[in-house]
Amino acid sequence: MVAEDWLRSTEAIFDHMELNDRQRVSCVVYLLKMDVRIWWEVIKQTRDQNSMTWAEFIQAFSKKYYGAIVLAIKVDKFVTLVQGNLSMTNYAQKFDRLAKFAPKVVPTKTLRVQRFVRGLKMMIVRDVKMTNAEVFIYVEVLD
Template sequence: MELSNHQRVSCPGNLLKMDAQIWWDVIKQTRDLNNMTWEEFFHAFSKKYYSPTVLATKVDKFVTLVQGNLSVTYYALKFDRFVKFAPEMMPTDALRVQRFVRGLKPMISSDVMMTSAEVVNYAEVLDRALKIEYLEERIRKDNAARRENYWNKGFNEGNKRKANEG
């Protein structure tokens, strides 16, 4: 199916949201969309949303991105958003995997590396990191419950002794 220039421009333009939708409304008021080519639309959009300064900022955010207090899911989401701005830094899946793992929390990162002796792809590493995060959270909860049970039991037995002595 062949699309006219007008269709090539208006279809994606109508899918824009929030600030981009406002930008699109201004473009529709100031340009003749019937004569606008896809290349003109793409150039105008890129100029607005992907200036050299914006791109440099995105690359910096990617380079310094670490999981920190983020969940693995949210870290992966941010990683995926920023990696597209640094394609020359991540030309292979292996480099992408290496950079992703390096940004994980140390415990999760070491567990992922120990379970990933063979070369794996990004999707497999992400899945392993999610499983490890889940297991670590279960362990934390189990340990917290044991500590609470231990302290509650000790506190109650101490009160019983005092009551028996008194």
């Protein structure tokens, strides 16, 4: 999760700065420290940093720091996530965090909302359905 948080924060900064793909790769290398810096030095030996896109960087980074087993565990946690004793806020936070790892499970906004509602406590599901059976906007369901 540390790698995920770092990557999302970095992307937010790059979005704010309106950097293009190559600028993002060029800038991100200055933010790498310790073991990640060593990993990058190895990557540089096999790839041309100047032609690498941001998507390629993320793919290489993800392969290193989100191994197949870690990703499978995150997807499984997402698929089995239910509200249970969690507050709505905590459930929504866990749902959002884990959904990032399972884009194939919820590839559309509609499926994302349906999956979110399916994990809610039954009495809340009933309230959501009574409010509007066709609500497909995540924020509205959350409200």
